[in-house]
Amino acid sequence: MKFILPFILFLSLSQFISAQENCKVLLHEIDSIYIGKCKKGYAHGKGTAIGKDSYTGKFTKGWPNGKGTYTWANGDIYTGGWIEGKRNGNGKLTLKLADRDSILDGLWKEDMYLGPKPKAPSVITKTSIERHSFQKLGKIHNRVLINFLQSGGTNNTITNLSINATSGEETNLGNSIGYEFVKFPVIIRVSYATMNKLNTLRYQAIFEFEITEPGDWLVKLHN
Incomplete structure (x- = not known):
């Protein structure tokens, strides 16, 4: 054995x-x-x-x-x-x-x-924003577009919209608003009034953020 x-x-x-x-x-x-x-x-x-x-x-x-x-x-x-x-x-x-x-x-x-690995986008100020997301698209533009969403679709209740950026030229693409020819890093501040989901109350929303990595970015704001 x-x-x-x-x-x-x-x-x-x-x-x-x-x-x-x-x-x-x-x-x-x-x-x-x-x-x-x-x-x-x-x-x-x-x-x-x-x-x-x-x-x-x-x-x-x-x-x-x-x-x-x-x-x-x-x-x-x-x-x-x-x-x-x-x-x-x-x-x-x-x-x-x-x-x-x-x-x-x-x-x-x-x-x-x-x-070095670029820093992830960062939020500077967020007021009355339910949730947000940053998505880098696979294109070569130096651009930042913003979509305003509510209840799974476009938020059509927005008024008094104001957008300011440290660089770039204003642009519109469909339901998206933002800046192209951006020099990164860029800081963008968005403010607007919107109705709530029940359409019973209007409130002010503010979202300020910084993106350091060059690219074609899509920012989604949900209310």
Whole structure:
């Protein structure tokens, strides 16, 4: 009996090593040893790959893909997003220098550091606004549009509307009002009178906010 257990452990370990040897990692610097999940012969899912450098995190079809930590042979460490073996998205690189660490923390694309992650839009003043949202659209305009909503549709009870911005030119697009040719960061202040949902009372609403990240923004105000 005492010989059976070691034999079973040896057999299981041999099968495990064989399975990992047949699981490919496509990034040459970490392709010597792999321990983790596989799919169709490639590292796929959570795993650890070791070569000249090492990586622990998510893989897709043999590539670091998703969130993971990469450690270079010289001690540099990156933790963050990956797409097909390249740093992409939000991540932090710590460079090991002789006297101190140097850190690059922010956004990456195709292994290139783009800079710190922009601050999220912030609210400066909010009065009589039920809820609000900021949405960055996938367009290239430097623009901020504002939609006024109530009970799931456009708020058609607004009067005495006043909008002021630190930059940009006023614009209208359908039911949206705002500014284009904006220079960011921008601060916009909106004030208006509106009826409540029951249409029994008129009150004053104020919403002042700041957006620092350039882009095409849509702000929704619900009353």
